[in-house]
Amino acid sequence: xxxxLLGLLILTGFSVYxxxxxxxxxxxxxxxxxxxxxxxxxxxxxRKVAQDIWSYAELGFLETQSTExxxxxxxxxxxxxxxxxxxxxxxxxxxxxxxxxxxxxLAEFDALPGLSQDSVPDRKIVVEGGPGHACGHHLFGTASVxxxxxxxxxxxxxKKAGTIKLFGTPAEEGGSAKVYMVRDGLFDDVDVVLHWHPxxxxxxxxxxCLSIKQTMFRFYGKASHAAAAPQxxxxxxxxxxxxxxxxxxxxxxxxxxxxxHYVITKxxxxxxxVPDFAEAEYMVRHPDARMVEEIWNRIVKAAEGAASxxxxxxxxxVISGSYNLVPNETLARLVYNNLKTVGGVNxxxxxxxxxxxxxxxxxxxxxxxxxxxxxxxxKTGGFFPASTDVGDITWxxxxxxxxxxxxVPGVPAHSWQAVASGGTSIGYKAMNNAAKIIAxxxxxxxxxxxxxxxxxxxxxxxVGPGFKYESMIGDRKPPLDFRKGxx
Numbered sequence: 001x002x003x004x005l006l007g008l009l010i011l012t013g014f015s016v017y018x019x020x021x022x023x024x025x026x027x028x029x030x031x032x033x034x035x036x037x038x039x040x041x042x043x044x045x046x047r048k049v050a051q052d053i054w055s056y057a058e059l060g061f062l063e064t065q066s067t068e069x070x071x072x073x074x075x076x077x078x079x080x081x082x083x084x085x086x087x088x089x090x091x092x093x094x095x096x097x098x099x100x101x102x103x104x105x106l107a108e109f110d111a112l113p114g115l116s117q118d119s120v121p122d123r124k125i126v127v128e129g130g131p132g133h134a135c136g137h138h139l140f141g142t143a144s145v146x147x148x149x150x151x152x153x154x155x156x157x158x159k160k161a162g163t164i165k166l167f168g169t170p171a172e173e174g175g176s177a178k179v180y181m182v183r184d185g186l187f188d189d190v191d192v193v194l195h196w197h198p199x200x201x202x203x204x205x206x207x208x209c210l211s212i213k214q215t216m217f218r219f220y221g222k223a224s225h226a227a228a229a230p231q232x233x234x235x236x237x238x239x240x241x242x243x244x245x246x247x248x249x250x251x252x253x254x255x256x257x258x259x260x261h262y263v264i265t266k267x268x269x270x271x272x273x274v275p276d277f278a279e280a281e282y283m284v285r286h287p288d289a290r291m292v293e294e295i296w297n298r299i300v301k302a303a304e305g306a307a308s309x310x311x312x313x314x315x316x317x318v319i320s321g322s323y324n325l326v327p328n329e330t331l332a333r334l335v336y337n338n339l340k341t342v343g344g345v346n347x348x349x350x351x352x353x354x355x356x357x358x359x360x361x362x363x364x365x366x367x368x369x370x371x372x373x374x375x376x377x378x379k380t381g382g383f384f385p386a387s388t389d390v391g392d393i394t395w396x397x398x399x400x401x402x403x404x405x406x407x408v409p410g411v412p413a414h415s416w417q418a419v420a421s422g423g424t425s426i427g428y429k430a431m432n433n434a435a436k437i438i439a440x441x442x443x444x445x446x447x448x449x450x451x452x453x454x455x456x457x458x459x460x461x462x463v464g465p466g467f468k469y470e471s472m473i474g475d476r477k478p479p480l481d482f483r484k485g486x487x
Contacts, residue, residue, distance in 0.1 A: 031154065031447075032341070035439045038150050039432055046146045046435070047428045049073060053138035054119075054423050057111040057131045059483035060171030063090045066109040066138075067168055070145050074166060077149045086180040088478050092168035093186065096152045099161040101449045103442050104187065104397065105148050106195035106390065108172045109141035113483065117416040119423030121357035132419040135173065136198025136406050139422055139431040143196065146431075147438035154443060162446045165190060169389075171482070174214060176320030178389040180478050183471045187397050191452045192331065192445055195390060196434040198422060199403030200411050201367075202344045202375045204336040204437075206327030206400070207382030209391065210259065211289035213296045213321040213472055215282050217243065217303050220313040223276040233274030234311045237267050240278040242306035243314075247282075247299055254295055259285040259385075281319075285387055289323045289472060319479050321472025323391040326462055329380060330455040331400030331441075336378045338440040344373040345405050345429050354424060355408040358417050366410030372426070373405075396469050398455035402437060406430040 039046075049069055056065045067090040071081050079094040116130035117123070126132075133139075148166040155162055167186070171177045181187065219240045224233030247260060254260070262282045268275030284299060286292045300316065307314035347355060352369060359366045393399055407413075407421040421427055445451060 031158070031443050032440045034154060034157070035150050035443065036342075036436050038153060039146060039435050039439070042146070043432050046142050046432070049145070050138050050142040050428060050431060051423070053109055053141065054133050057116065057133055059113060059131050060110040060173050060175040060177075061088065061090060061478065061480045062483055063109050063170050066090075066141070067092060067170065070107060070109060070141050070168060073145055073149070077152060079148070079152070079166065085186065086177070086184045086478065088170060088177055088180065088480070090168070090170040091177055091181070094148065094166040094168065095163065096148070097155055097161070097163040099163060101191040101445060101452055102163040102165060102189055103151070103445055104165045104167060104190040104193040105144050105438060106178070106193065106393075107141040107144035107166055107168050108137040109168070110137055110171050110173055112173055112414060115414070115416055115419055117419035119420050121354050121361070121420060123361075123416055132416070133422055134414045134416065134418045136418065136422045136427065137172065139198050139406050139427055139434075140196065141168070143431045143435040144438065146435035147442070150435065150439045151442040154439070155446070160446055164442070172389055174320060175479060175482055176322050176389040176473065177478065179320065179322055179392045179471050179473055182392045182396055182469065183473070187393055190397050192455060193393055193397045193399040194335070194438050194441055195399065195401040196438060197401060197403050198406035198413075198418075198427070198430070200405055200407040200409050201371050202339060202403065202405050204332055204339045204400075204402035205376070205379045205382045206329050206332035207325065207384050208287065208327055209325045209384045210285040210287055210387045211292045211322065211324045211391065211472075212283055212285045212387035213292050214319040215296070216265075216317045216319055217280050217282060218315050218317070219278045219307060220315070221274065221276045221310070224274045226272045226274050230274065235274050236278035236312050237275045239306050239310040239312035239314065240264065240267070240280055242310055243303045244280065246302040246306060250298060250302065255286065255291060257287055258291070258295060259283070260295070260299070287324055287383070292321070293472070317479075318473055318476060319482060320389070322387060322389040323395055323472070325384075325388065325391045326394035326399070326459060327380070327382070328394070328398045328400055328455055328458055330451065330458050331398055333378065334444055334451060335400045335402050335437060335441050338437045338444070339402055340375055341440065342433050342436045344375060345426060345433065346373050347426070351424070351426050354426070358408045358421060359410055361417060362410055364410075369409055371405065371409040392469070392471065395463060398452070398459045400441075402434065404430040404434045404437075
């Protein structure tokens with residue numbers, strides 16, 4: 001029997017000698033071998049799920065087919081499904097089990113506008129102007145579902161108590177769906193949250209990120225003939241451009257870690273008509289959420305001043321806002337040990353050819369392809385210069401995540417190269433790795449709930465006594481039409 005188990009461990013890429021740093025007495029045994037074997041066996045099934053969602057490429061709050069695909073898998077596996085949570089039609093909560101501990105797993109599935117791309121190493125648009133999975137959320141959602149199902153099977157096999165909660169979270173790319181879930185208390189009874197994200201390497205180090213607030217600024221003026229009666233008009237575009245000018249001057253007088261970016265989404269339709277409406281989307285980011293609010297208030301003042309000076313009217317709508325990530329070293333080390341156990345992605349000859357071609361399309365120095373098979377060293381104090389609505393969750397529940405090399409090393413997120421990589425065997429193999437790591441970490445937590453206590457204490461120490469979570473979006477409802485017209 002020992003020889004059979006050893007053979008299974010080797011076959012699934014599982015090291016019998018690995019052991020967790022949290023508790024040296026916990027050794028990788030048949031439980032984690034079971035997880036690896038089950039996911040390898042069902043790999044073709046989950047690969048097809050991810051391929052389907054990749055082809056749907058649905059934008060935030062419009063992911064009807066994608067959410068149905070994931071829910072269908074979970075429903076078939078005996079999970080109880082709650083749909084339309086927090087007033088978001090494509091959001092859902094899938095629950096299995098009873099009692100504690102309660103392990104939450106996050107699943108994203110929205111795409112990005114304008115990044116349609118085939119799974120080939122040259123630029124090949126599938127639908128002109130169409131969306132694409134340039135952040136790999138088709139892999140994200142599928143791997144999380146696969147991990148939840150496998151963890152459920154393990155609970156049944158071992159007659160273990162405990163609850164799994166899979167959160168189907170839409171609209172990460174600008175809609176901040178998770179913030180509404182946190183605001184509505186959906187994580188109040190969750191002990192630990194696990195998540196992952198597609199990447200170009202394999203890493204599970206704890207890190208923070210930028211807080212963010214996203215706003216649509218809209219100016220209203222008076223239309224008139226731009227040549228025959230310009231004096232009768234008041235240009236909404238003038239108001240918007242005046243605002244942009246003032247904000248650009250303001251960049252000299254904000255902390256250097258600040259990021260302010262905008263795009264004019266509507267600026268008029270004809271040059272001989274004074275535009276009576278103009279609109280811009282703004283994002284302001286900083287590591288500290290309090291500083292984000294301070295800078296955002298100054299941007300609002302610039303908009304108000306611009307409207308006053310151009311005799312136009314300004315209104316704004318806060319679309320989203322999220323906190324920075326709270327790192328949790330206790331959980332991160334647990335995840336990292338399982339990442340080391342599973343390892344990275346080993347390329348076939350065909351994948352090497354694809355990877356080299358993809359890298360040749362990049363205009364900067366890239367790491368070697370072998371990076372995809374390596375695990376990055378564990379380090380603390382990390383910082384990722386972007387934003388995620390996972391941030392809000394980390395302020396109320398101990399949370400840990402990881403990245404696996406779903407993209408060719410060097411490929412940046414939000415690029416056509418990421419869409420292409422994520423639609424190939426490279427992406428799907430790394431997706432399977434992520435599912436194994438999350439499920440194995442879940443086993444560690446179910447078997448050793450004392451780890452959860454240490455993780456909670458670490459969070460409490462970070463946020464400080466008396467901390468009370470308040471979202472950055474106020475009492476607004478989810479912006480369900482945010483991406484409409486861009487699909």
